[in-house]
Amino acid sequence: MTVSKKPVAAQHSDDLSPPTLADFSEMVARFYDGPLAQEPSWKGSLEAVRNFFHANYAVSISRIPTSPGRSRTMSHITYSGVQNVPDVNEFYNENFYAIDLFVNLPQDKAFTAQDFVSEEEWEKNAFYQQFLAPMDVFHVLGVDMCTADGGGCQIRICRPKSAPNFSQQDKEYLELLVVHMKRCVELHAKQYETQSTNQLFASVIDRLMFGSIILDQYGFVLRQNKIAEDTIARKDGLSITSGKVHALMERDNKELQTLITNALAVHSGDQPNIVQALSISRPQGDCPLGILVRNVTAESWVEGDRKAAVAILFRDPLCAVETSHEAVRRLFGFTPAEAGLAMILADGKTLDDAAAELGVSMNTVRTHLKSMFLKTGTTRQTDLVRMILGSVATIY
Numbered sequence: 001m002t003v004s005k006k007p008v009a010a011q012h013s014d015d016l017s018p019p020t021l022a023d024f025s026e027m028v029a030r031f032y033d034g035p036l037a038q039e040p041s042w043k044g045s046l047e048a049v050r051n052f053f054h055a056n057y058a059v060s061i062s063r064i065p066t067s068p069g070r071s072r073t074m075s076h077i078t079y080s081g082v083q084n085v086p087d088v089n090e091f092y093n094e095n096f097y098a099i100d101l102f103v104n105l106p107q108d109k110a111f112t113a114q115d116f117v118s119e120e121e122w123e124k125n126a127f128y129q130q131f132l133a134p135m136d137v138f139h140v141l142g143v144d145m146c147t148a149d150g151g152g153c154q155i156r157i158c159r160p161k162s163a164p165n166f167s168q169q170d171k172e173y174l175e176l177l178v179v180h181m182k183r184c185v186e187l188h189a190k191q192y193e194t195q196s197t198n199q200l201f202a203s204v205i206d207r208l209m210f211g212s213i214i215l216d217q218y219g220f221v222l223r224q225n226k227i228a229e230d231t232i233a234r235k236d237g238l239s240i241t242s243g244k245v246h247a248l249m250e251r252d253n254k255e256l257q258t259l260i261t262n263a264l265a266v267h268s269g270d271q272p273n274i275v276q277a278l279s280i281s282r283p284q285g286d287c288p289l290g291i292l293v294r295n296v297t298a299e300s301w302v303e304g305d306r307k308a309a310v311a312i313l314f315r316d317p318l319c320a321v322e323t324s325h326e327a328v329r330r331l332f333g334f335t336p337a338e339a340g341l342a343m344i345l346a347d348g349k350t351l352d353d354a355a356a357e358l359g360v361s362m363n364t365v366r367t368h369l370k371s372m373f374l375k376t377g378t379t380r381q382t383d384l385v386r387m388i389l390g391s392v393a394t395i396y
Contacts, residue, residue: 019052024173027052031177031184049157049177053170057137057158100127102142102156108178110143110171132158141166145178153185207395209319214296215310217267219244219260222308231314237282237289238314245312249281256280259293260310266295267309273297280314287317327393333375341368345381346388 030048050058101116113122122128122138132138138161144154155174159166202225205212211228215221220243224232232240239246245260247253259276266274273295280289291314323346329339337358344354355365369381378384 018169019173023052024176028177028180031180032187049155052173053141053157053159053166054163055141055157055159056163057135057156059156059158061154061156101125102140102154105142105144107144107146108175110141110174112142112166112171113140114165136160139163139165141170141174143174143178145182153181155181204395205313207322209315209322211312211314213245213312214308215245215260215264215312216306217264217309218306219264219310220306221245222306228314231289231316235283236316237280247280248283252278252280256291256293260312263293263295263310267297289314289316323388323393328388328391331391331393332372332388334372335368338368338372338375341365342372342384342388345385351381 027045027048031045033044046058046060049055101113102111105111113128117125128138132140135158137158139159141157142155144152146152155178157166157174202212206225206227209227210225211231212225213221213228214223221240228238232238235248237248237252239248245256247256255278259278262274262276265271275292275294278291278293280291282288291312293310293312296308296311323343325336325339325343328334328342329336332339332342334342340358341354344357345351349357351362351365351369355362358365369384372384373379376384376387378387
């Protein structure tokens with residue numbers, strides 16, 4: 001449940017200024033702005049609802065099934081600005097869900113308590129007396145809605161007994177708001193899914209030890225991952241000058257800028273996607289950095305000053321991919337000792353190195369290796385290492 005609450009003084013009908021179209025527009029805008037904030041939240045949206053309807057509480061309730069096939073639900077209650085209120089979620093679910101009049105109502109239809117019971121009956125109602133009255137709530141305006149993906153949400157707007165009841169116009173405004181709320185919830189869900197997917201693939205790139213630099217449509221750096229930041233800081237073949245990526249060696253830089261220009265041209269036009277490769281020299285004479293430059297597919301409907309246009313991916317060929325000891329053990333059925341040996345070999349080290357690092361004899365290392373051959377169906381150390389590095393252990 002989400003609650004926005006601000007103590008209000010006793011109000012009378014002549015105290016409530018009628019809302020304007022601009023007021024309604026501002027309230028709707030707050031719903032669309034909420035999920036886009038740095039820390040997405042519905043609290044600001046509910047505060048706008050509370051102000052628009054001259055309420056002391058605005059509440060959002062998400063119904064969560066307790067188990068598949070059961071109609072009994074738990075309610076997650078979100079709120080903002082409430083003072084001296086107990087743990088509303090636990091308090092409501094344990095004590096008052098079963099006697100709440102406003103459960104399983106018709107969808108998208110605004111209601112007040114007096115649509116179900118008379119004012120006299122409402123004053124005697126256990127839900128009102130035990131749950132609402134202690135929080136200075138008497139008048140309730142609400143609506144239930146169901147989104148396209150089956151999610152459920154209820155809005156409850158409350159006023160104290162000293163304030164006038166909600167009007168027919170209030171109901172109509174709330175029903176208009178529901179249309180926008182549904183769209184907002186669905187957009188938020190899609191945005192969350194996209195962000196989660198992006199974070200997942202970004203973590204995979206990091207686990208595989210790839211540097212990643214994203215350029216905007218003007219060729220300026222938009223963002224980069226930690227590996228890229230470290231490489232740039234060391235001036236290990238690449239640098240960023242005046243916001244743009246450069247290779248340290250002049251000949252390499254000339255070719256790199258050509259590849260970036262090509263990718264930018266594809267991004268802004270209707271040409272097929274391109275992926276270009278380049279080898280970048282490094283000052284210390286180490287193995288060159290292998291670099292891929294490709295365009296990022298443009299979306300014509302996306303607005304904004306800066307959009308992702310080019311991706312630069314690179315990897316140090318001498319940098320070992322990290323593997324998870326636990327993942328290697330589980331994937332191949334190795335013992336802890338065998339998994340430790342597997343990780344050392346996957347790091348490019350020899351059996352002698354492994355014996356020294358593990359503090360065991362060469363005979364023990366060879367015994368472990370034979371057992372690992374049997375468990376993986378391999379017969380050579382190179383095949384074993386290739387199997388480990390090609391498994392999901394590297395992204396665990």
